[in-house]
Amino acid sequence: SQELEQSPQSLIVQEGKNLTINCTSSKTLYGLYWYKQKYGEGLIFLMMLQKGGEEKSHEKITAKLDEKKQQSSLHITASQPSHAGIYLCGASDDYKLSFGAGTTVTVRA
């Protein structure tokens, strides 16, 4: 099965600063999904990447899938308190998603 490693495990960022989260796979990625989760709640879909080199942006969040298709990064520009939460990457693994352990983001005012 596909194994995903996320780094860092957690980070604290000053409001207004940028941050980057990485997701590295043990296998070639054929579909990479980023989700956000508030503590105790469900997963909110952010973005899906399918092609090597693909980059997508939504508001202040940008995600990339590298050319070799084994790593993805999520970048947040000018972080806000609303960006706080747990960010999870999920990879298509046959018919289902396999997830990393998540990165907890804390935004300090």
Added chain:
Amino acid sequence: DTGVSQNPRHKITKRGQNVTFRCDPISEHNRLYWYRQTLGQGPEFLTYFQNEAQLEKSRLLSDRFSAERPKGSFSTLEIQRTEQGDSAMYLCASSDTGGTYGYTFGSGTRLTVV
């Protein structure tokens, strides 16, 4: 469409009792998934359905767990003789075939076994 709906949101039960959770997927989605998530971990796959057929069960799913999806609509996940180790968030997701347009998750059911 109101997305994926899960009930109840929270469940506290005594060890040894049986519990049942319900998931109502997005109506156009033919695939339905159950995941379990514990604190500090990502969701772990439990089982999935394509329409009414249960096509895969994880080795994590002990004999005490059973899932159904009658008529390919809503699904139920039952845990018999609950144990404290069953305490977790149980998440349901649905997708079209192949997850072409993503996987939509519900808000989850948080189970606490005391």
